[in-house]
Structures are given as structure tokens and as C-alpha cells.
Amino acid sequence: MQLRVVTTVLVVGVGTVLVLGAFVLGQIRDGLIETRVDRILAESARDAASATDLVGAATAATPGDLQQFMNNLYESLRTVGGESRGLVILQAPQNDSDVILTAGVSSPELVGVITPEMRTAVDEGVAQPWQYVAMPGTGEPGLVVGSTLPFRDAGDYELYFVYSLADEQQTLGLIQQVLIGGGLVLIGLVLIQTWTVTLQVVRPVRHAAKVASRLADGLLSERMTVRGADEMATLATTFNDMAESLQRQITRMEDLSRLQRRFVSDVSHELRTPLTTIRMASDVLHDRREEFAPEVARSAELLANQIDRFEVLLSDLLEMSRIDAGAAQLEFETVDLADVVEDEVEAIRHAASGLGVEVRLHVAAGRHTASMDRPRVGRIVRNLLSNAVEHAQGGAVDVAVASHQRAVAVVVRDYGLGLTPAQVDRVFDRFWRADAARARTMGGTGLGLSIAREDAQLHGGRLEAWGQPGEGASFRLTLPRTARGLGQQPVLPLAMRADEFTALDGHGAAR
Numbered sequence: 001m002q003l004r005v006v007t008t009v010l011v012v013g014v015g016t017v018l019v020l021g022a023f024v025l026g027q028i029r030d031g032l033i034e035t036r037v038d039r040i041l042a043e044s045a046r047d048a049a050s051a052t053d054l055v056g057a058a059t060a061a062t063p064g065d066l067q068q069f070m071n072n073l074y075e076s077l078r079t080v081g082g083e084s085r086g087l088v089i090l091q092a093p094q095n096d097s098d099v100i101l102t103a104g105v106s107s108p109e110l111v112g113v114i115t116p117e118m119r120t121a122v123d124e125g126v127a128q129p130w131q132y133v134a135m136p137g138t139g140e141p142g143l144v145v146g147s148t149l150p151f152r153d154a155g156d157y158e159l160y161f162v163y164s165l166a167d168e169q170q171t172l173g174l175i176q177q178v179l180i181g182g183g184l185v186l187i188g189l190v191l192i193q194t195w196t197v198t199l200q201v202v203r204p205v206r207h208a209a210k211v212a213s214r215l216a217d218g219l220l221s222e223r224m225t226v227r228g229a230d231e232m233a234t235l236a237t238t239f240n241d242m243a244e245s246l247q248r249q250i251t252r253m254e255d256l257s258r259l260q261r262r263f264v265s266d267v268s269h270e271l272r273t274p275l276t277t278i279r280m281a282s283d284v285l286h287d288r289r290e291e292f293a294p295e296v297a298r299s300a301e302l303l304a305n306q307i308d309r310f311e312v313l314l315s316d317l318l319e320m321s322r323i324d325a326g327a328a329q330l331e332f333e334t335v336d337l338a339d340v341v342e343d344e345v346e347a348i349r350h351a352a353s354g355l356g357v358e359v360r361l362h363v364a365a366g367r368h369t370a371s372m373d374r375p376r377v378g379r380i381v382r383n384l385l386s387n388a389v390e391h392a393q394g395g396a397v398d399v400a401v402a403s404h405q406r407a408v409a410v411v412v413r414d415y416g417l418g419l420t421p422a423q424v425d426r427v428f429d430r431f432w433r434a435d436a437a438r439a440r441t442m443g444g445t446g447l448g449l450s451i452a453r454e455d456a457q458l459h460g461g462r463l464e465a466w467g468q469p470g471e472g473a474s475f476r477l478t479l480p481r482t483a484r485g486l487g488q489q490p491v492l493p494l495a496m497r498a499d500e501f502t503a504l505d506g507h508g509a510a511r
């Protein structure tokens with residue numbers, strides 16, 4: 001910003017100085033030359049008049065005398081002039097007298113500056129013709145003033161005064177130099193001033209930007225220093241007020257959410273004791289349902305089922321609040337992910353075949369060990385598997401395990417119902433279900449995937465989802481092998497195709 005302001009000032013300043021300088025110089029030149037020309041014209045008119053008087057009164061018997069008179073006149077006119085000037089006397093073209101009087105009365109180098117137009121003007125009797133010329137040799141500017149010298153005995157002659165304007169030109173050059181120098185100094189001063197002024201404005205703005213970015217980084221108690229009572233101080237005060245209210249809001253939200261978490265955890269804990277009692281009572285009823293009337297027996301069964309779901313929900317809630325409170329303790333051990341996945345696949349196989357779903361496990365060659373909390377990873381995989389089986393609609397479920405140097409991964413893919421991209425975005429939200437009214441065969445609380453993702457993140461890993469309506473859904477869990485993180489390269493594609501699963505078998509160890 002500072003640079004921009006200074007550049008603008010520079011451009012505007014240079015422009016102004018140039019225009020102003022040219023104008024002032026023009027005015028001075030006009031004034032200077034005008035006075036000089038006036039003076040020259042007055043002087044030459046006076047001298048020409050006195051010369052004409054002398055010539056008019058001249059009486060000479062012989063041409064020699066006349067020539068003598070002319071020489072004297074030339075000398076006197078040359079020395080009389082107050083200003084440095086040259087003199088040219090020429091015989092008028094229409095003068096056909098045989099007395100020629102111009103010998104030695106003209107500086108030959110000056111004759112060249114008298115133009116034909118000048119001579120015509122003089123001959124035609126124009127009062128006091130004058131003209132700007134370039135001086136011979138130097139090329140400096142000059143001025144020629146013409147007049148006539150009518151001799152009684154020798155016909156008409158022309159008299160020219162040649163003045164040099166070199167002095168004026170020199171003065172003008174000097175003035176120009178002074179103007180340029182002055183302009184440069186002026187621009188320099190203005191630039192320095194602009195620089196310091198913008199610095200005064202820019203510095204607090206930079207300070208504000210720094211404080212704002214620290215605030216954004218979560219340092220909520222960061223404030224601007226308020227100095228003086230100008231606009232910057234107002235900005236700082238307003239900024240600080242904003243930060244203050246932001247901090248208050250955030251603190252309030254934090255308190256609120258802490259309270260909420262406490263509430264959920266307390267309620268879940270409190271519910272556990274009565275639930276255990278209900279569970280025992282229900283178990284008694286369930287065990288003796290044969291003795292009841294059919295509808296009572298059916299009720300006893302329903303009660304037992306719903307209490308099962310209630311227990312799952314409660315334990316999910318407790319787990320959630322434990323994770324939220326940051327109280328989740330991970331116990332790491334080095335485990336082969338393929339072993340964990342194989343155990344879970346075996347565990348679900350029975351329930352799956354009840355739904356006509358075949359679960360196929362594909363394990364890439366090599367070992368897929370990583371440091372992990374085995375029960376938690378097992379729970380993630382169990383969640384993915386039960387979801388896949390539940391949504392497979394009787395189709396197959398493919399499970400792949402592979403690894404590279406940085407990470408191990410498992411992909412669970414079904415070819416059933418699928419998910420829209422919008423649903424994929426929400427699938428990890430708490431309590432979210434694509435269709436809450438959907439027939440629930442294995443039952444869930446809508447907390448399964450959010451807990452799974454939290455678990456993955458506790459490991460420094462990632463849980464991602466993909467889905468296409470009608471093509472099924474795919475979930476990929478990636479866990480780091482070391483503390484260096486997951487690396488850039490994915491271990492397995494997220495939307496894995498059936499042939500990609502079978503390709504793994506080709507290299508894979510038999511399992």
C-alpha cells in the first residue's frame with residue numbers, strides 16, 4: 001500500500017512540476033524577449049533617425065568625400081549603440097547611381113543574415129521592419145532591424161542593425177536549470193513526506209493485521225494497543241471491543257458445550273442402573289414367555305429387543321462423551337490389521353449369510369502391521385461391516401486389506417443401496433441416518449460412523465466414505481504405521497471396483 005501511494009504521488013508530482021515548469025519558463029521567456037525587443041526597436045529607431053538626418057544634410061563635392069562621409073557615419077553608428085550590435089549598409093537594388101559607397105562599411109559575415117524579404121520590406125518603405133535570425137557562425141538567436149538611408153547625391157541605401165540575443169538565451173538556460181533543480185528537490189521532499197505519512201498510517205494497520213491473524217489462530221486474549229485519540233485509536237478500540245465480544249461468545253459456547261457433554265454423560269450414567277434392573281426383569285419375563293398368552297409372550301420378546309438397542313445406544317453415548325471429554329485412553333500394540341479384519345469378518349459371517357450376503361476378504365501380500373488400539377480398530381471394522389451387510393441388499397460385500405511404507409488400510413465395499421454425494425457428506429454426523437424409517441435389521445443408533453471416525457482420528461488415521469446410488473458404498477480406513485503420518489499416496493483406492501479386489505488375491509497370501 002505504501003509503495004502504491006508513493007508511486008501515485010511521484011507520478012502526479014512529476015506531472016505537475018513538468019506542466020508548471022513549462023508554463024513558468026514560457027512566461028519568463030516571453031517577458032524577457034519582449035522587453036529586449038522593445039528596447040532594441042527604440043534604440044535602432046533613434047539611431048536610424050539621426051543617421052537619416054545626417055545623410056539628408058550631407059553635402060559633399062566629390063564621391064571621395066561622400067565615401068569619407070559614409071565611413072564616418074558607419075564608425076559613429078557602430079560606436080554609438082549602447083548594446084552590442086553589428087551594422088550592415090547595402091545599396092538599394094533600385095539605386096542606379098554610379099557612386100558606390102559601400103566599400104568597407106559592412107561586416108561581410110553579417111551580410112548573410114539579411115534575408116531577401118527583409119530587403120523587400122525596407123525598399124517598399126515599411127516603417128521599421130524587423131526579423132529574428134540565427135547569428136552566423138554561432139547559430140545563436142539574433143534580431144535584424146532595417147531602415148533606409150536616402151542620399152541626395154548617391155541614391156538610396158539600406159541600413160540594418162544586427163543584435164545578438166545570446167545573453168537572453170543564456171539567462172533562459174540558467175532559469176531552466178534552476179527550475180529543473182527546484183522541481184527535483186520539491187518532488188524529493190514530497191516523496192519523503194508521503195513516505196513518512198503513509199508509514200504512520202500503515203504501521204497501525206499492519207499491527208491490526210498481525211493481531212487479527214493471531215486472534216484467528218485462537219489467541220483470543222490478543223488485543224491492539226490504543227495510542228492517542230485519532231482514527232487509528234478508534235479503529236483499535238473498536239477492534240478490541242470486537243475481540244472482547246468474540247472471546248465472550250466463544251467462552252460462553254465452550255461453557256455451554258462442556259455443560260452439554262456433562263449432561264449427556266451424567267444422564268447416560270444415571271440411566272445405566274435402572275436399565276440394569278429393567279434388563280433383569282425383562283430377562284425373567286423373556287425366559288418364561290412360553291407360559292404366557294401369545295400376545296404377552298410377543299410383548300416380552302419386543303421388550304427384550306428394545307432393551308438390547310437401548311443398551312447399545314447407551315454405551316455409544318457413553319463412548320461419545322468419553323471421546324468428547326478427551327478422556328479416551330488408547331492402548332497401543334503392534335498388530336497386523338489383516339488379523340483384526342479377519343476376526344471381524346468371521347464374527348459377522350453368520351449374521352450376513354442370514355441376510356444372503358457373502359462377505360469376501362482380500363488381503364494383499366506381505367504384513368500389514370501397525371501400532372494400534374486393537375479393540376477400537378476392531379470396533380471400527382465391525383461398524384463398517386455391519387453397515388455394509390445391512391445395506392448390501394443381498395449382494396456381496398468385498399473387504400480389502402493392504403499397506404505401504406507409511407500406512408495400512410482396509411476398504412469395505414458393498415454393491416447395494418449406495419449413497420448420494422450429499423449423503424456421503426453427512427454420513428459421519430452424529431445421529432444421522434439416510435432414512436430413519438428404513439427397516440432396520442441389525443439396528444443402530446446413528447452414532448456408529450461418528451464414533452468410528454473419532455476412533456480413526458485418535459489413531460492419527462482417516463476414515464473416508466464414497467457412494468453412488470444403486471452402485472453401493474465404500475468406506476476406507478487408513479492408519480499410520482509410524483508417527484510420521486499417513487503420507488501422500490493412498491494405500492487403496494476409495495471407490496474400489498470388484499476386479500481391483502480380486503486383483504489383490506492374485507498376489508495375496510492364501511487366507
Ligand SMILES: Nc1ncnc2c1ncn2[C@@H]1O[C@H](COP(=O)(O)OP(=O)(O)O)[C@@H](O)[C@H]1O
Pocket residue numbers: 383387388391414417418419427432433434435443444445446447448449450472473474
Ligand atoms: N454401506 C452403506 N450403504 C448405504 N448407507 C450407509 C452405509 N453405511 C452407512 N450408511 C448410512 O449412514 C448412516 C449412519 O451410519 P451409522 O453411523 O453406522 O449409524 P447406524 O448404522 O446406526 O444407522 C446409516 O443410517 C445409513 O443411512
Ligand SMILES: [Mg+2]
Pocket residue numbers: 383386387444448449
Ligand atoms: Mg452402523
